[in-house]
Amino acid sequence: MxxxxxxxxxxxxxxxxxxxxxxxxxxxxxxxxxxxxxAPTNTGFKRAVTMSGGNKPQSIVNIRSSQYERLDTGITELNRVLGGGLVKGSLTLISGDPGIGKSTILLQSARNISRKYGKVLYVSGEESEEQIKMRGERLDSICDNLYIVSETNIDIIESHIVDIEPAFVIIDSIQTLFKSDISSAPGSVSQVRECTNELMRIGKTKSIPLFIVAHVTKQGELAGPRVLEHMVDTVLYFEGERTQEFRILRTIKNRFGTTSEIGVFEMRQSGLEEILDASSVFLQETSFKQEGAVVIGIIEGTRPLLIEIQALVSETKAVMPRRTAVGVDHQRLNLILAVLEKKLKIPFYNSDVYVNVVGGLNLEGTYGDLGLAVALISSAKGREIKLDRTLIIGEVGLTGEVRPIAQVEKIMNEAAKMGFANIIMPMKNTEKLEKRNINVIGVSSVKEVLSKVF
The missing domain is CATH 2.20.28 (Rubrerythrin, domain 2)
Structure with a gap:
């Protein structure tokens, strides 16, 4: 033995x-x-599990190319981050802080899919059927084709899937499932890995899309082994604070689409409401005549977003001045502060610096460099921008030059639609513009920007 x-x-x-x-x-x-x-493995009997039905190798020239068949979730913003909808047989992982809205959006998706495609199975390992029923009544998600079960044994869950033959399955959450063959506790590395393997086999063999909910650590990272992210097809992450009304659904990994799309939602009493015009929401409280406040444009996936960035520079007597950045990369902030001190002789070594992106969005890339620099200068000098309704975009280099960015036309059209009168952008970007429906001001250095805006 x-x-x-x-x-x-x-x-x-x-x-x-x-x-x-x-x-x-x-x-x-x-x-x-x-x-x-x-546990010891039984070497006398090995079970072969195949997901492709025993296909033989063939030349890539002979393989027929076809589009993936997708299911419409009924939520436009969720379809956007998924790449157009749920792919049959796909395994999608969604994570986020507790209370951010993971179960809410899944229950709303289950209602829409059950009304359009057939039966949906919601497997909960953390809540009872009565608790899910109460949430479903609040979200108006009660329908005949939505089946609820509280179960944590992966073998019993598989038998339920075989009996019901659902079009969509939700697992909430992967950390509560266990396989009886493994002696370790639920949530351990072995249990999470093996249960995910079983779910992947079920989904691929029966062409059923599965949604898996995963917990996060105190640092905000995905709980469990990193192999979990490699096994699934798509990884979605909910950003935002429970005290704020806006939620950002971001794609971290997607085998069936782009990973740069985001979905914007607003948490209400009736559930998550999708926001199709995100720029108007992020700018609804913006005042264009305040020092330290600048509106910038960014590209998230295929759509432009206009958001406000705020900076506060206040003199301090502390030996080590404080640098606080919310929504902006801390290293990027330090880089821009160093450029302003070196090239413009503006002292920040004796001041606390606070930077915040309104709306809870996290900036990625270099679209907001120039806007952040102008906001810091405006707060440090106590001067507001003189130009009315101005948008600022551009990347700042280490020598103080303003470098060009991509997809400027999309940002410019969005600014014109939102009623902006002026847009400040890199000089090299202005040379490539074909159509100008807004006053364009080109700049080549940070020093040149000061004469334009103040």
Whole structure:
């Protein structure tokens, strides 16, 4: 009889070791090795699991190209981040902080899909059927084709899927499932990995799209081993604060579409309401005659967004001035502060600097560099922008030059639609513009911007 032995598995990367390490040899993270019991494997019988029906290798020239068949979730913003809808047989992972709206959007999607395509199975390992029924009544998601079950055994869940034959399955959450063949507790690395493997096999063989809810750590990262992200087809992440009304659904990984799309939602009593015109929401409280406030334009996926960025520079007597950035990369902020100190001789070494992006959006890329620099100068000098309803875009280089950015036409058209009168952009971008429906001001350096806006 084979001997049961204990092994140590890293909760971050899934590395296995017969002994404990303070630092994982694979991912170099500290205190991530957890002890688990490894059951003996039966070498006398091996079960072959195939997901493709025993296909034989063939030349890529002979393979017929076709589009994936997608299911409409009934939520435009969710379809956008998924790449156009749910692909049959796909495995989608959605994560976010507790109370951010994961279960809400899944229940709303389940209602829409059940009314259009047939039966939907909602498997909950954290809540009872009565709790889900109460949320469904609040969200107006009660329908005959929506089936609810509270279960954590993956084998029993598979039998329910075989009996019901649903068009869509929701698992809430993967950390509560367990496989009876594995002796470790639910939520452990082994259980999460094996249960995800089983769900992937079920979805691929039966062409059923599955949505899996995953917890997050205190640092805001996805809980469980990193192999979980590699196994699934799509990873979605909910951003935002529970105290704020806006939610951002961002794509981290997508095998069936782009990873740069975002969906904007507003949390209301009736559930998550999608926001199709996000720029008007982010700018609804904007005042264009305040120091330290600048409107910038960015590109998220295929659509432009206009958002407000605020800066506050206040003199301090502390030895180490404070640098606080919300929605802006901290390293990017330090880089722009260094450029302003070196090239414009504006002292920030004796001042606390606070930067905030209105609406809870996290900026990525360099679209907002020039706008951030103008906001910092405006707050430091106590001067407001003289130009009326002005949008500022551009990348700032280390030598103080303003470098060109991509997709300027989309941002310019969005600014004209929102009623902006002026747009400040890199000089090289103005040379390529074919149609100008707004007053365009080209600049080539940060020093030149000061004479234009103040």
């Amino acid at each position: 084979a001997k049961i032995k204990n092994i140590y598995i890293c909760s971050e990367c899934g590395y296995e070791s017969p002994k404990w390490y303070g630092k994982c040899p694979s991912c170099n993270n500290w205190n991530t090795m957890t002890e688990e019991t490894k």
